Amino acid sequence: MPYTTPTSAASAASHRLPRPPCVATDWALFLDLDGTLCGYRDDPADVALTPRLRGLLSGLAARLDGAVCILSGRSAADLQRVLAGLPLPQIAEHGGAGxxxxxxxxxxxxxxxxxxxxxxxxxxxxxxxxxxxxxxxxxxxxxxxxxxxxxxxxxxxxxxxxxxxxxxxxxxxxxxxRGHDKGTALSAQMQRAPFAGRMPVAVGDDVTDEDAFAAAAALRGFGVAVGPRASAAARFRLADADAVADWIAALVGDPAATARS
Ligand SMILES: [Mg+2]
CATH class of the missing domain: 3.30.70.1020 (Trehalose-6-phosphate phosphatase related protein; domain 2)
Known part of the structure; x- marks a missing residue:
């Protein structure tokens, strides 16, 4: 079955967005899954986290005291399958699950x-x-x-x-x-421990992530657009899922490098 893939319809404005600052331990991170942590696959059921990414997300959750949330359009069952074993809160269906x-x-x-x-x-x-x-x-x-x-x-x-x-x-x-989107979901999650009191940072590649970017900005945080899609609300941009992984690795260290040493 086909699934979505990033479009090449990039705007010059989106390319001008700078790289985000290094991840700080007092942030609350909201991470999209497809196109952000993982590349797209023709069949979304084929998407799986690499061992490196699993190590990075575990390390990230530890460094941010658990304030790392996966914020996705996927169903809850799908997220549980992909993220099994990781200590990460998950918000499914753009916040509309249930x-x-x-x-x-x-x-x-x-x-x-x-x-x-x-x-x-x-x-x-x-x-x-x-x-x-x-x-x-x-x-x-x-x-x-x-x-x-x-x-x-x-x-x-x-x-x-x-x-x-x-x-x-x-x-x-x-x-x-109606009334449920990634922005309302982020705002609600920011009311809860361990997210409350932190600076929200939302990371995503698709138009549905714009709501999360705007909600993060309203709470004095910001959004990070991933890939070439033009973004109206993001302040920063990373090129692709590999760049997102490297950005996380800059804080927590690289599990693959640790394993090799
Ligand atoms: Mg996505």
Whole structure:
């Protein structure tokens, strides 16, 4: 199955963003997963953390007294699979996880949208539908030539379902719960120990991370955009997932180097 991949549609402005300062131990870090800690794979089920990255994240959590949160659009089950064994709080589905389980009316709206998205996927080979517990996604990386038609097919759904919002990510249309995004999730997490009182720093590669960047900035922190995508709210930029790993390694040391010595 296809999955999203970073676009080359970079703006000159995004390239001008400087590298972030070194990670400080009094920060609260919010890290996206796909495209930020890991590269994209055609099948998201193939994504796994390397031993080096596992070592880095464990070391990071220790140095920041546990104030390291994975903030992802993936389902909770997916995150638990990828992050198994790591002592990291996880926020799934852009902060909207659990909404459908609590709200039957919302669940019905999501079911209706899923049915239409599956019909669209049948009409456009190369697209596919991912149903998460509280959101539903149409992936179209392998049908990018049909982007305009897909936009026309998808957008009329939104006014029909008041509980939903439409996220336009990298080759994805995602219908998710209105009122829940990575920004609201970050703000809520910052109320809790061990995050409270620290400076929030959000790191991510996709448009859905912009909410987290803005929320971090509102709490006197900042956002770090990953990859070439233009960012309206980030103050800094790292080139790719390898650069993110190296940035973390500058604080905690490199497990691979330690193992070799
Ligand atoms: Mg991402």
């Amino acid at each position: 909404v459908a389980a609590r709200d039957a009316a919302y669940r019905a709206q999501l079911d209706a949208v899923e049915a239409v998205l599956r019909a669209i996927a049948t009409a456009y080979p190369g697209t596919w539908v991912e149903r998460k517990p509280s959101s539903c996604v149409l992936h179209y990386r392998a049908a990018a030539d049909h982007a305009e038609c897909l936009e026309s097919a998808v957008t009329p759904l939104l006014p029909l379902h008041a509980g939903l919002r439409l996220l336009r990510g990298l080759f994805v249309y995602e219908f998710a719960a």
